Amino acid sequence: MATSPHRRLAGVKVIGRVRPGGPQRVGGIAAVAALLVAAMLALGAPAVAQGSITVTPNPVPVATDSYTEVQVRWSGQPAGTLIFASVCVKSTKDPDFQVGVHCSPLAQVEVNGTADGSGSALVPVFRGQEPTTDLPWGCFAPGDAVPSGVLGATTCYLRVTNDLVLNNDDAVEAAIAVTGAGNPVDRGVLGAPVAAAPVAPAAPAAPTPSGPTTLDGVPIAFTG
Numbered sequence: 001m002a003t004s005p006h007r008r009l010a011g012v013k014v015i016g017r018v019r020p021g022g023p024q025r026v027g028g029i030a031a032v033a034a035l036l037v038a039a040m041l042a043l044g045a046p047a048v049a050q051g052s053i054t055v056t057p058n059p060v061p062v063a064t065d066s067y068t069e070v071q072v073r074w075s076g077q078p079a080g081t082l083i084f085a086s087v088c089v090k091s092t093k094d095p096d097f098q099v100g101v102h103c104s105p106l107a108q109v110e111v112n113g114t115a116d117g118s119g120s121a122l123v124p125v126f127r128g129q130e131p132t133t134d135l136p137w138g139c140f141a142p143g144d145a146v147p148s149g150v151l152g153a154t155t156c157y158l159r160v161t162n163d164l165v166l167n168n169d170d171a172v173e174a175a176i177a178v179t180g181a182g183n184p185v186d187r188g189v190l191g192a193p194v195a196a197a198p199v200a201p202a203a204p205a206a207p208t209p210s211g212p213t214t215l216d217g218v219p220i221a222f223t224g
Contacts, residue, residue, distance in 0.1 A: 051076015082163060
């Protein structure tokens with residue numbers, strides 16, 4: 001005897017009408033699967049960069065093979081989170097970007113976060129080869145002599161991110177250029193020992209008084 005498609009099976013409740021030979025309706029199962037796929041796609045989507053960044057001055061006036069400090073201001077970062085600001089040769093949007101290859105560890109500062117996620121810092125910007133000399137690139141002004149084997153970029157980037165220097169999801173950046181020479185705030189070679197401050201010469205000792213003077217009207221003579 002044939003089993004009816006509407007018959008209740010032992011321990012199994014048949015929901016809906018089964019149409020032999022036709023597509024089976026899965027209803028709620030399909031909806032759940034669609035939600036799971038959407039959630040997985042959302043988890044895999046790249047995060048949106050946080051806030052904004054400004055660099056002052058820009059272009060940066062700095063002598064060849066020297067560096068100076070610029071004022072970097074940012075906003076929109078997570079509150080109370082450590083901030084990293086670095087000079088890099090590639091944009092964070094470049095698919096080949098790597099922090100350890102394209103950002104200088106010497107041209108980088110770390111500052112504590114703030115309650116509203118905004119802040120500022122002085123960041124060194126160099127002109128010439130990357131100051132560790134371990135990375136084959138540098139930030140140069142147009143017309144600068146570039147050493148053989150070194151990428152001479154005339155556009156570099158100041159990158160700000162939070163929590164970890166490797167965090168590229170939250171990174172924001174500003175393109176920067178270097179120009180000029182003899183800037184009064186040049187700091188010398190980045191990474192080199194800082195020259196000791198000049199010692200002011202000692203004041204000469206006061207001369208011993210000499211010549212006649214008086215004490216209660218009585219002349220007294222001193223000799224040096």
